[in-house]
Amino acid sequence: MALLDSFTVNEGWLEPERAFRSEQVNRREEELIVQLKPGTDQGLWMDMYQDVGLYLIRRILPEGAYLLVVYDRSVIQPDAMLDRVREESRVVLARFGKDLQQRD
Numbered sequence: 001m002a003l004l005d006s007f008t009v010n011e012g013w014l015e016p017e018r019a020f021r022s023e024q025v026n027r028r029e030e031e032l033i034v035q036l037k038p039g040t041d042q043g044l045w046m047d048m049y050q051d052v053g054l055y056l057i058r059r060i061l062p063e064g065a066y067l068l069v070v071y072d073r074s075v076i077q078p079d080a081m082l083d084r085v086r087e088e089s090r091v092v093l094a095r096f097g098k099d100l101q102q103r104d
Contacts, residue, residue: 026098026099027096027097027098028096028097028098028099029073029078029096030070030071030073030078030097031057031068031069031070031096031097032068032069032070032071032081032082032085032094032095032096032097033060033066033067033068033093033094033095033096033097034066034067034069034085034091034093034094035065035066035067035091035092035093035094036067036090036091036092037090037091037092040090042056042067045088045090046069048088049071049085051075052071052072052075052076052081053071053072053075054069054070054071055069055070055071056068056069057069057070066093068097078096082094082095082096
């Protein structure tokens with residue numbers, strides 16, 4: 001799959017940061033931004049990840065539609081953690097956090 005990822009970036013099919021994990025620029029691997037399906041009990045969902053030390057940093061947006069969470073990287077590799085969260089049926093979206101720069 002890595003060869004295909006490289007090809008799609010090199011041929012301009014995808015922007016580099018949108019390719020499947022091809023770019024790690026500004027990626028904060030210890031942070032995940034997660035959107036849960038409506039009606040999901042956030043506490044119960046987070047309890048499923050006690051084994052990796054997952055905890056909530058803050059809700060993003062006033063409605064709390066997105067969660068900023070961190071986990072213990074010494075327990076699980078970043079890509080494995082992202083895959084584990086994405087496979088959960090109650091998750092709509094999951095991605096690594098990114099370092100952002102202030103615009104002028």
